Amino acid sequence: MILKLLPFIFIGILILEFYVYQAVKNLTKNKKIKLGYWLLNLTLYFIIIYLFITYDKNTRDPRHMQWLFSLFVIFLIPKILVSCILLIGDLFRLVEFIFKKSKTQSAKFPSRRKFISASALALGGLLSYSFIDGIVWGKYRHFIRRLKIKIPNLPKNFKGYKVVQISDVHSGSFAHPEKLQHAIDMINEQKPDLLLFTGDMVNAYAEEFEPFVQLFSQLKAKDGKLAILGNHDYGGYGKFNSKYEHDQNVPKLIRLEEQAGFKVLRNEHQIIQRGAEQLYIIGVENWGLPPFPQYGDLDKAVEGIPHSAAKILMSHDPTHFDEKVKTHPSNIALTLSGHTHGMQFGLDLKNIKWSPVQYKYPKWADLYESNGKMLYVNRGFGVIGYPGRVGVNPEITVFELY
Structure with a gap:
């Protein structure tokens, strides 16, 4: 071609x-x-x-x-x-x-x-x-984005609960893990109750994350660290020596993320308990419009969750929100996504936001509301392809629930 x-x-x-x-x-x-x-x-x-x-x-x-x-x-x-x-x-x-x-x-x-x-x-x-x-310098200019988010039916014990989201680390794009130490320190300074990672820990190969396990092990959150898989985590963009090697890529990545202290949710949910009250964190596998894989099974992930419960969904690709989530009967208040990176290029000012990626993903960065449901699209932690960022800096998002 x-x-x-x-x-x-x-x-x-x-x-x-x-x-x-x-x-x-x-x-x-x-x-x-x-x-x-x-x-x-x-x-x-x-x-x-x-x-x-x-x-x-x-x-x-x-x-x-x-x-x-x-x-x-x-x-x-x-x-x-x-x-x-x-x-x-x-x-x-x-x-x-x-x-x-x-x-x-x-x-x-x-x-x-x-x-x-x-x-x-x-x-x-x-x-x-x-x-x-x-x-x-640009790919290391991590910044903190703070939001207060109203979650319907949020129990009293979770008022003021602090959730930190990061997404799209793409560890294979960084030759020197130690240069990300400042970002790890920024996250810990927020003293999060819960840390959520919304996919794409690697570019293709699980081994990319090996040099980063110790670094990400330093991340601390009172109620733990949860993660999901993104489209890159399945190894679809890599070249493997055998089908067996390919099939072992995801299990190996999950083991490495567990060594770093993350629990990976694969079409399932985790209950966060405060006294007798609960907050439900739902994690689905990647679901995107073709050619991206559609492994996410929201029906399976929400099984057993009361309809009126306070829920937060982690879903890597923001297209999942418009296509499935916002009309789903499970009534999910907030969806956290990543995937777009803001194309790592654009204008990301207070009153002016533009990136070429918006012509493919209308919901490409920040907070959106539709059908009474909210979607937040994180700008990403790392880089892929072009190894830099111009105008759209790498993001650490801090949500305060009320």
Whole structure:
């Protein structure tokens, strides 16, 4: 498939480079700068091609693909932005040339072209820097999101109960577990009553979590730590040497998570007891729209739970909420999900929230309400693919129930 697209990719890159080089030409006549520009570009293209043709699909080391993703977003995406700005400028000039054929207007073209070129390259450079910042620092900028959530029929003993949610660790994307120590400390500083992990502890292989067991063992919560599986935890994105090895991947991951102190819920529930009162935590396996697996069985998970009981559901994929949960007769007040990561890119401000992922997942980050039920989508703890975060920082969510 990729081989068939190569001619189109090559033509697209030529057009892209033509436009960006026009901006460079508009700003300088220095031959050494122009030569340096092409030498840098040819070197980077050589590295990208080398990484692409030497990629081993069977490798379990993510660094090769991370380098490929990183160079793509740092080097090519900013050029697309530059080209779009220059193209818009060219279209405006074309319109002016057709409808305002005056010497005064024509005289303005070179200076305006220079300004547009400088602005486009500056914005492209800023975007490139933001991608670099996201790799080096952004993926470690964990923040605390605090919410007070009203749970219908919540027993008095659970008023003020503190639940911490994390999601999408993707431990295989981190080469140095110790760099996440600050995030572990942030969680413990919240002194949670209960810690909930909503899936994707690994990218594909259970062994990815082995170096992180000791780190996540440090997490403390008065009433324990509960977890569910996400789509990546089933090993569907990995290459295994045998069916037996594949079949042992999930049991191995569960054992490792148990060593770190988590109890993994697989279409079942856990009762949290305070005196004679109960809070029900429900955990389903992954349920997502195709091509994501639909292993979640909500009917099985809620068996034996009183209809009027206070309930919180852990379900990795937020599409489960709209497709099944909000109309389910079990009457679940709050669903906690992850999965989207906020695409690790976007604007996540107080009054402005945007990410490309919202065109696939309308409920992609923060709190939503529908049919009198609530869904919270965590922005994720880790990264996958592009090994960084730009504008959408990794999240630790603290819920206070009332």
